[in-house]
Amino acid sequence: MALIIIRNDHLAPAWKEALQRADPEIPVYCFGDEVPPEEVLMAAVWKHPKGSLGAYPNLKGIHCLGAGVDFILEDPTTPEAIPIMRVVDPYLASDMGEYVLAQVMGHLKGLHGYTAAQLRGVWNPSPYQRIGEVTIGIMGLGTLGVAVAELLRINGFSLVGWTRSSKPEVDFPVLHGDEGLDQFLERSDILVCLLPLTPDTRGILSRKLFEKLPEHACLINVARGPLLIDRDLLAALDSGKLSAACLDVFHTEPLPGEHPFWDHPRVHITPHVASVSDPVSVAPQIAANYRRLTEGGDLKNVVSRSRGY
Secondary structure, three states: OEEEEEEOOOOHHHHHHHHHHHOOOOOEEEOOOOOOHHHEEEEEEEOOOOOHHHHOOOOOEEEEOOOOOHHHHOOOOOOOOOOEEOOOOHHHHHHHHHHHHHHHHHHHOOHHHHHHHHHHOOOOOOOOOOHHHOEEEEEOOOHHHHHHHHHHHHOOOEEEEEEOOOOOOOOOOEEEHHHHHHHHHHOOOEEEEOOOOOOOOOOOEOHHHHOOOOOOEEEEEOOOHHHEOHHHHHHHHHHOOEEEEEEOOOOOOOOOOOOOOOOOOOEEEOOOOOOOOOHHHHHHHHHHHHHHHHHOOOOOOEOOOOOOO
16 A cells, blocks of 8 residues: 655655655655555645545545645545544744744834835834734644744743633633634734634634724734635725734735735735745654554544544
């Protein structure tokens, strides 16, 4: 039996090499290689073409090559009875924390504005904020959210968290559910979104939510693009309700060239690079789950389909 890698980019060979190093006895193929479909036991995927998993009649497990699995659940042809596993990796968590910290500091000190001013040849010193003057709201406190919060905390930031239902053990206030959302938003000068994409969270970053934030708040979305209603964000920025938005994820990636985010002076774009799975770091856990699948052992990091993560 074999493992096949299906990705929407050019990185499949790097993942194949890492998996073969992690366990040389596992037959590993890339999508497009010649392999009898009935031999494929596990598919390791990242934004695979919808319908591609149906080609493997003996598929017993699907392993996401990242933390988010929404694209697997949104494929109507994903077999319902097959377990889905996700990546849990310390580098993903630390990378996300460093990215968010960089964006927060860039916002406080006005660095994004100075970059734009340099391109226009404008010398324009502006006021800035200090760490002690803002509270950062962390929306979503899974593995990545807790790691982001810890890095911000040790750098002196005041924090408040929000989750839909879970109650993580952290040393800052955490509010829960619909009843706690307004209070959480009212305290969040900088809102960091790390929610999973589920039917309940799709479109949660909306006009209604932005209205509850403090005046001139900043949004940092490093979760999933469909959490955000784009037109509502643009309206909030144009009205002055929000002062800036740092976006790493989008409804369509790459972001289409005609999208108004590109030209908006208060939207700061990065190309989904906040936290990227490292094949060498992640391959051993995928190989271990493959072995558990073949031997009937307990799989690690299995996704709950009902929760979406």
